[in-house]
Amino acid sequence: METKNNLMLGLPKGSLEESTIRLFAKAGFEITKSSRSYRPSFDDGDLDGRFVRAQEVSRYVEHGYFDCGLTGQDWVRENGSDVVEVCDLVYSRASRRRSKWVVAVPEAAAIQGVKDLEGKRIATEVVHLTREYLKANNVSAEVEFSWGATEVKVPDLVDAIVDLTETGNSLRANKLRIIDTVMETNTVLIANREAWEMPEKRAKIEQISLLLQAALEAHSKVGLKLNIQRKKLDSILNALPALRNPTINRLTDEAWVAIDVIVDEKVVREIIPELKAHGAEGIVEYPLNKVVY
Numbered sequence: 061m062e063t064k065n066n067l068m069l070g071l072p073k074g075s076l077e078e079s080t081i082r083l084f085a086k087a088g089f090e091i092t093k094s095s096r097s098y099r100p101s102f103d104d105g106d107l108d109g110r111f112v113r114a115q116e117v118s119r120y121v122e123h124g125y126f127d128c129g130l131t132g133q134d135w136v137r138e139n140g141s142d143v144v145e146v147c148d149l150v151y152s153r154a155s156r157r158r159s160k161w162v163v164a165v166p167e168a169a170a171i172q173g174v175k176d177l178e179g180k181r182i183a184t185e186v187v188h189l190t191r192e193y194l195k196a197n198n199v200s201a202e203v204e205f206s207w208g209a210t211e212v213k214v215p216d217l218v219d220a221i222v223d224l225t226e227t228g229n230s231l232r233a234n235k236l237r238i239i240d241t242v243m244e245t246n247t248v249l250i251a252n253r254e255a256w257e258m259p260e261k262r263a264k265i266e267q268i269s270l271l272l273q274a275a276l277e278a279h280s281k282v283g284l285k286l287n288i289q290r291k292k293l294d295s296i297l298n299a300l301p302a303l304r305n306p307t308i309n310r311l312t313d314e315a316w317v318a319i320d321v322i323v324d325e326k327v328v329r330e331i332i333p334e335l336k337a338h339g340a341e342g343i344v345e346y347p348l349n350k351v352v353y
Contacts, residue, residue: 065106065260066105066106066107066108067106067107067108067127067128067255067261067264067265068108068109068110068125068126068127068128069107069108069109069126069127069128069129069268070109070110070112070117070120070121070125070126070128070129070130070131071091071100071109071110071111071112071117071129071130072111072112072113072114072117072129072130072131072247073098073111073112073113073114074113074114075152076114076130076152076247077111079151079152080130081093083149083151083272083275083276084272086275086278086279086349086350087268087271087272087274087275087350088271088349088350089102089103089104089107089268089271090102090103093111097111098110098111098112099111106264107264109126109129110126114130114131114132114135115131115135115138115139115185117129117130117131117135117250118131118135118136118139118141118143118250119139119141121141121143121250121251121252122139122141122142122143122252124252124254124255126252127251127252127255127261127265128146128249128250128251128252128255128265128268129249129250130149130247130248130249130250131247131248131250132159132245132246132247132248133145133148133243133245133246133247133248134161134186134189134224134243134245136248136250137188137189137243138186138187138188138189139188140188141250142253143250143251143252143253144250144251144252144253144256145248145249145250146248146249146250146251146265146266146269147248147249147269147272147273148246148247148248149246149247149248149249149272149273149276150246150247150276151246151247151276151279152226152246152247156276156279156280157226158244158245158246159224159225159226159244159245159246160224160225160226160241160242160243160244160245161184161186161189161222161223161224161241161242161243161245162222162223162224162225162228162231162238162239162240162241162242163177163182163193163220163221163222163238163239163240163241163242164211164214164220164221164222164223164231164236164237164238164239165214165219165220165221165236165237165239166214166215166235166236166237167235167236167237169215169219169220171219171220171239172239173239173240174193174194174197174199174239174240175197175199176239177194177199177201177219177220178199178200178201179200179201180201180202180218180219180220181201181202181204181217181218181219181220182201182202182203182204182218182219182220182221182222183203183204183205183206183210183213183214183217183218183220183221183222184203184204184205184206184210184221184222184223185205185206185207185208185210185223185224186222186242187203187204187205189222189242189243190203190222190242191203193222193242193243204218206221210223211223211230211231211234211236212234214236220239221236222242224245225238249265249268249269249272251265270352271350274350274351274352275349275350277350277351277352277353278348278349278350278351280324280325280326281322281323281324281325281348281351282322282323282325282328282345282346282347282348283320283321283322283323283345283346283347283348284319284320284321284322284323284328284331284332284335284343284344284345284346285318285319285320285342285343285344285346286318286319286335286340286341286342286343286344287311287316287317287318287319287340287341287342288316288317288319288338288339288340288341289315289316289339290314290315290316290317291315292338292339293308293317295338296319296335296338296339296340299334299338300331300334300335300338306319306320306321307319307320307321319340322348322351328345332345
């Protein structure tokens with residue numbers, strides 16, 4: 061364990077790298093690095109860290125090289141790491157959805173379910189997870205580690221694969237079909253157990269957790285401000301359930317009030333015309349960086 065006061069942070073290098081840097085920026089932490097550097101610079105003097113492969117982060121956190129880090133739930137479980145899972149952070153390289161480790165087989169294969177994997181050969185990056193899955197289903201099969209490009213190994217080299225997917229598009233493009241899900245996963249903030257018991261480090265980890273979650277919560281939401289005649293207030297609130305529990309402020313003109321509310325961005329195009337139809341004026345939509353409930 062590092063003895064200095066800086067919090068050592070493990071950041072995922074690879075597919076999550078750029079989206080993680082953007083998330084931290086939205087949370088208020090600027091991270092800069094050169095293209096070939098594994099050591100980032102932070103605009104927060106209390107932070108230090110390294111970029112390493114997501115597959116390795118949980119081991120380094122468990123062993124104390126990092127006080128905390130971001131990695132997938134899948135890699136925590138695959139490595140059997142004894143760490144504190146501080147919070148879920150549902151984001152990835154391309155979306156804000158959970159990913160899945162799935163069992164996939166060639167479209168023409170006779171394999172229809174997990175029981176049909178008996179005696180078969182399976183390639184995957186998550187050997188431990190796959191063996192756990194097979195054991196839970198009382199199936200005996202050979203599981204081999206795959207260094208990548210797992211989709212191209214069926215049917216010539218193996219009978220099935222366990223691969224990570226968000227949409228399944230890549231599997232379908234390779235003429236594979238999914239027969240089962242091994243586990244769902246998302247990014248998590250994890251902490252070393254010893255660091256978690258240190259008040260100063262725990263406070264800093266909790267600060268990072270709060271701000272990262274707030275940044276993600278704000279991703280799909282916007283703020284709306286509008287003015288409405290007081291006599292129309294009840295009708296506009298009743299007509300628009302999305303405006304439940306808004307902030308209502310008095311204006312200089314006692315006959316009018318101002319409403320401030322947070323809504324899902326995807327419904328704004330429907331809400332704004334309704335607001336206008338109910339007599340709202342001065343409607344302003346504004347972006348959000350963080351939302352803390």
